[in-house]
Structure formats: structure tokens, C-alpha cells
Amino acid sequence: MSGRIKEEDVAYIRDRAPIDEVVADYVQLKNAGGGQKKGLCPFHDEKSPSFHVTPSKGYFHCFGCQTGGDVIAFLMKIDHLTFTETIERLADRIGYTLRYEEGNSASSGPVVTSGTRNRLIAAHAEAAKFYQEQLNTSPNAAHGRDLLTKRGFDKSACQQFGVGYSPDEWDGLTKHLRGLGYSIDELELAGLSKMGQRGPIDKFRNRLMWPIKDISGDIVGFGARKLASDEEDQGPKYLNTSETPIYKKSQVLYGLDVAKKEIAKKRQAVIVEGYTDVMAAHLAGITTAVATCGTAFGADHIRILRRLLMDDDSFRGEVIFTFDGDAAGQKAALRAFSEDQKFVTQTFVAVEPDGLDPCELRQEKGDLALRDLIARRVPLFEFAIRAELAHHKLDTAEGRVNALNAAAPLVAQIRDKSLRPEYTRLLAGWLGVEVEIVTRAVAQGAKAAPQQSRQQVEEVPAQQNFRPDPNEARLILEREVLKSRLQEPQLFEGDLWSSIEPGAFTHPAYSAMRTAIDAHEKISPEVITDENLRALFTELTVEPIRADGKPTQLYVASIVARLREVAISRSIADLKSSLQRLNPVENEIEYNAAFAQLVALESARRSLHDLALGSL
Numbered sequence: 189m190s191g192r193i194k195e196e197d198v199a200y201i202r203d204r205a206p207i208d209e210v211v212a213d214y215v216q217l218k219n220a221g222g223g224q225k226k227g228l229c230p231f232h233d234e235k236s237p238s239f240h241v242t243p244s245k246g247y248f249h250c251f252g253c254q255t256g257g258d259v260i261a262f263l264m265k266i267d268h269l270t271f272t273e274t275i276e277r278l279a280d281r282i283g284y285t286l287r288y289e290e291g292n293s294a295s296s297g298p299v300v301t302s303g304t305r306n307r308l309i310a311a312h313a314e315a316a317k318f319y320q321e322q323l324n325t326s327p328n329a330a331h332g333r334d335l336l337t338k339r340g341f342d343k344s345a346c347q348q349f350g351v352g353y354s355p356d357e358w359d360g361l362t363k364h365l366r367g368l369g370y371s372i373d374e375l376e377l378a379g380l381s382k383m384g385q386r387g388p389i390d391k392f393r394n395r396l397m398w399p400i401k402d403i404s405g406d407i408v409g410f411g412a413r414k415l416a417s418d419e420e421d422q423g424p425k426y427l428n429t430s431e432t433p434i435y436k437k438s439q440v441l442y443g444l445d446v447a448k449k450e451i452a453k454k455r456q457a458v459i460v461e462g463y464t465d466v467m468a469a470h471l472a473g474i475t476t477a478v479a480t481c482g483t484a485f486g487a488d489h490i491r492i493l494r495r496l497l498m499d500d501d502s503f504r505g506e507v508i509f510t511f512d513g514d515a516a517g518q519k520a521a522l523r524a525f526s527e528d529q530k531f532v533t534q535t536f537v538a539v540e541p542d543g544l545d546p547c548e549l550r551q552e553k554g555d556l557a558l559r560d561l562i563a564r565r566v567p568l569f570e571f572a573i574r575a576e577l578a579h580h581k582l583d584t585a586e587g588r589v590n591a592l593n594a595a596a597p598l599v600a601q602i603r604d605k606s607l608r609p610e611y612t613r614l615l616a617g618w619l620g621v622e623v624e625i626v627t628r629a630v631a632q633g634a635k636a637a638p639q640q641s642r643q644q645v646e647e648v649p650a651q652q653n654f655r656p657d658p659n660e661a662r663l664i665l666e667r668e669v670l671k672s673r674l675q676e677p678q679l680f681e682g683d684l685w686s687s688i689e690p691g692a693f694t695h696p697a698y699s700a701m702r703t704a705i706d707a708h709e710k711i712s713p714e715v716i717t718d719e720n721l722r723a724l725f726t727e728l729t730v731e732p733i734r735a736d737g738k739p740t741q742l743y744v745a746s747i748v749a750r751l752r753e754v755a756i757s758r759s760i761a762d763l764k765s766s767l768q769r770l771n772p773v774e775n776e777i778e779y780n781a782a783f784a785q786l787v788a789l790e791s792a793r794r795s796l797h798d799l800a801l802g803s804l
């Protein structure tokens with residue numbers, strides 16, 4: 189793990205990177221008066237510009253789709269980069285060398301600066317060129333070229349994906365790169381060379397090479413397929429770059445650089461298993477295909493896809509896994525039940541009944557067959573339940589009972605309760621038994637099923653409902669008060685802000701914003717760690733306050749009064765309902781205390797009401 193970028197460097201980049209210039213690479217901006225610029229929003233389709241940039245504040249906001257944030261948020265969203273990638277990109281842009289914390293990284297590896305990263309990426313680009321050249325010209329690469337041809341990839345397909353060949357020599361690449369000025373240390377750090385008994389040698393030899401790119405298209409590693417026989421080469425069939433400062437296998441998806449736009453546009457991602465499967469899928473017209481690189485599909489991969497499939501605040505689209513129906517695929521499907529099911533309900537499985545992988549399927553039956561496989565996807569729940577049923581003999585009564593006992597807990601584990609009746613019906617159909625019997629078994633299964641780990645659920649931020657609807661009438665007052673507090677804090681006299689009742693902000697996001705404001709002397713995106721909250725911050729900072737003309741102290745006092753009046757009214761209603769349940773004789777002391785509190789609240793409400801009226 190490379191360390192975290194130093195906080196002050198992040199702040200420096202945020203301040204210095206000119207948001208209007210960065211945005212102008214993607215959006216044509218015109219002056220909109222008041223120091224603002226505007227243009228057509230890159231995040232939604234529109235005909236008249238509602239996308240505003242405020243260079244002096246460093247924020248952007250679209251009043252059409254409510255997307256907003258600072259320069260970092262803009263770049264992350266438009267190019268689907270991680271926070272670190274974005275900071276590194278901006279640092280390069282303004283010619284700043286980042287410093288990294290060595291802090292919590294377990295291995296005390298070398299400190300990677302932005303300069304090092306650039307060197308490693310440049311070395312990979314040269315290596316890819318070298319390997320490609322070798323594939324095209326080296327006589328030793330003939331068996332590699334044959335294998336590609338047999339798999340249905342012609343020269344242009346190989347060029348499109350940058351496929352190459354690592355020569356059957358000890359140090360062909362190492363020598364080549366050293367000739368270009370790269371040091372042994374750099375090549376080892378990059379995972380391209382390693383120390384042999386007689387000096388540095390190539391990491392990959394006599395293999396077909398697939399360059400693996402990160403989401404922005406930089407080559408960060410290689411996947412390498414063995415060409416020699418097992419006697420000649422005892423290494424694994426597929427060998428990947430080991431973890432390096434720029435290559436984290438849990439965070440790369442092969443093909444993502446070419447698929448990311450299509451994934452975002454079509455709201456679909458197809459997960460296949462290997463490099464040739466990705467190539468086959470893309471060539472067959474499935475342009476949303478990606479593969480993991482030498483590791484199982486995991487939580488980090490989900491996060492990457494989520495970023496592409498996330499539409500502001502809700503996850504839309506579908507993720508389709510191609511399993512060849514073998515045990516590993518079934519296990520993966522079953523594991524999904526214990527993971528984040530928000531994702532699972534949009535997860536599908538495409539199973540090729542003959543056990544062919546996508547590459548073989550295209551080879552044997554053509555592009556259409558592959559497209560058809562994807563079109564015939566089934567929901568993951570269905571796949572997993574039917575995979576379980578396949579273990580039982582459904583033509584005997586005993587087999588059906590066993591199958592029911594095994595499958596009913598799966599239905600019970602579907603977290604979205606509204607889906608359970610449907611799967612109960614489906615399961616009854618697959619088993620050929622009465623729905624009532626299955627319903628009972630599912631109810632039993634719900635009791636018997638182990639409680640899923642809460643931790644796993646909480647790890648995934650509740651993004652779906654985090655962002656409040658800006659126009660929800662019930663919440664407008666809460667929103668206006670927060671906007672005023674963030675944009676015009678000087679209008680809050682004395683203890684006006686702190687006088688607001690703890691429960692006044694009813695939406696969790698607004699309440700979290702209040703907590704964040706109270707926790708910091710000066711609130712700014714830098715101090716907000718939660719990414720959703722940070723987005724809300726910029727949204728509230730840029731959205732115009734609803735006052736007629738410039739907001740005044742009087743305006744702020746009146747909206748605070750109204751907010752408090754609403755909050756107190758809620759408390760009054762609660763108190764009245766508990767008073768009704770108290771017996772004034774039996775619980776005399778409690779009753780009197782509650783009653784006194786009610787009187788006090790009523791009086792506070794009246795004075796707030798007058799205050800709110802007086803100013804509006």
C-alpha cells in the first residue's frame with residue numbers, strides 16, 4: 189500500500205487547481221455574471237445550461253440534476269477516478285509533487301511520490317510497446333500468435349487490446365528498459381523485473397501478455413498466459429503482476445478503461461473470467477464486459493462498478509456474471525446471500541449450459557451466441573436457488589423435502605421482503621409442491637437462518653437514500669436553515685444556531701450536516717470525511733437561498749423560528765400522546781411533570797410563532 193497523501197497537500201491541490209479550467213476541459217463555459225460561469229451539464233442531458241461553476245468558491249453545481257461539489261468531486265465523477273487518483277492527476281496538472289504519509293501501511297515499502305508513479309506508469313507503457321513488437325516480429329512468438337488466431341483473435345483485435353509477447357529470454361525487457369534510462373530499482377518496484385541469481389531478470393518470460401489498465405487508461409500491470417509446457421515452465425497458467433505501488437489486484441478490472449463509458453451509458457456491467465473472455469465479449473458487441481485479474485470479484489470491485497452505475501444517489505442498472513455453471517460459480521452465487529443485497533437484487537447470472545466460457549462460445553458458435561447468452565441472464569437469487577435444487581433428486585418425495593429444507597432458508601435470507609413471496613411461489617413451482625408448504629418452510633427458515641453479519645451490511649454506505657430531495661416540502665425549512673448557516677453564517681446572531689432543538693433536523697442527512705457543523709470550528713469539504721455528506725455540503729453551499737433579494741438577519745431569525753416551532757410542535761404532540769397514557773391519579777408526579785413541560789413548550793411555541801410571523 190502506498191501511503192495516504194498528506195492532508196495539507198490535498199488542501200493545497202484543492203485550493204490551487206482552478207476548477208473553471210479543469211471543468212473547461214469537458215464543458216464549454218460562458219460567463220454568467222456575478223463571477224459565475226455556466227454551461228451544459230456533463231452529467232445529464234439538457235438543452236439550456238444549468239451547470240454553474242463558481243471559481244472564487246471552487247465549487248460547481250447543476251441546478252438540473254443537483255450534481256455538485258468541488259474540483260476533486262468533479263474529476264472523480266466525470267472520469268470515474270478514486271480520490272487518490274484525482275489528487276494525483278490534479279497535482280500533475282499544476283506541477284506539484286505530492287508527499288505521502290508513511291503512516292499505517294504495514295509494509296514499510298519505498299515512499300511513492302507522484303513522480304515515482306509517473307515513472308512506473310511510463311515504464312509499463314514502454315514494456316507494453318516492447319511486448320507488442322515482440323508478438324508481431326519475434327519468430328519465437330509464433331505459437332503465441334497461433335493460439336490467439338485459434339481463439340478467434342486476428343491481428344487488429346490483438347492490437348486493439350495491446351496483446352503482446354514476452355520473449356523467451358532471461359532479460360530481454362530488463363535490458364530494453366535499462367537502455368531507456370530506467371533503474372533496476374524502478375523496474376523491480378514496477379514488478380517488471382526481479383532479482384535472479386546472476387542479476388536482474390525479466391518477471392515474465394515466454395508468455396502472451398495482456399496490459400492491464402487502471403480506470404483512466406494507464407497501464408499498471410500485466411496478465412500473462414503461459415505458452416510453454418508444464419515441464420518447461422512450472423509457473424501457473426496465468427501469472428499477473430504482483431502487488432505494486434500502482435497495481436492492486438483487488439482494485440483493477442481488466443477492460444474497464446474501454447468499458448467504463450458504455451457501463452455508465454447502458455447501465456450494465458458484464459463480469460467475465462479472463463482476458464480472452466473480455467476480448468471476445470467486446471468483439472461480439474458486449475462492450476460492457478470486464479474481468480477481475482487473478483482474484484475473485486470482491487467488495488472493491490463492487491465499489492468501482494457502483495461508481496459507474498450510480499446515478500447521483502441511487503444505484504441503477506444491472507451486473508451480469510457469466511459463470512460456466514461449475515462449483516466455483518455456484519459458490520460465488522451463494523456467497524452473495526451474505527453480502528450486500530442492495531447490489532444483489534440487480535445482479536444476474538448468465539450460464540452457458542454446455543460449460544463453455546465466453547471466448548470458447550464465440551469461437552464455436554459466433555458473436556450472436558455470446559450476445560444471446562447475456563440476453564438470457566437470470567436473477568442471481570433464482571440462479572442460486574436452482575443451483576441448490578440441482579443437488580437433490582426432485583423426482584422422489586424424500587428428495588423434494590430435502591431440497592425444500594435446503595432452499596427455503598435461502599428465500600428467507602432475501603433481505604428485500606417484498607421479493608420473498610415471489611421466490612416462494614417460484615420455488616413451489618420448481619419443486620412441484622403447494623405454495624403453502626413452501627411458505628411455511630420459508631417462515632421456519634427465517635427463524636433458523638443465522639443472523640447475517642451486521643458489520644458487512646454497515647460497511648456499505650446507505651447511499652441510496654442519503655441525499656434528501658431538495659424540493660420535498662416537508663424538508664424545505666430544514667434545508668433553508670442549513671443553506672443559510674453554510675452560506676451566510678454571519679447572519680446567525682448570538683446563540684440563534686445553538687438554540688435549535690436537537691431533533692429539529694429530521695432528515696438523517698440534514699441532521700448529520702448539523703452535527704458536522706457543530707463539530708468543526710470552520711466547516712469545509714476538507715474536514716468532512718463522508719463522501720455523501722461532502723456532496724451535500726457543496727450542494728447546500730451553492731444552491732441559492734430562497735429569500736427575496738439578499739438574505740438578512742431578520743430572514744434567518746424567522747426561518748430558524750419556524751424550524752424550531754415545527755420541532756417543538758412535534759415534541760408537544762409526543763408529550764400529549766404520552767400524557768393520554770398516564771393516569772393522573774396513579775402517576776401523579778410523572779403526570780404533573782409532563783404537564784408542566786407541555787405548558788412550557790406551548791409557551792415557547794407561541795413566542796416562536798410570533799417571531800416567525802413578525803418577519804415574514
Ligand SMILES: [Zn+2]
Binds near residue numbers: 229252
Ligand atoms: Zn446536471
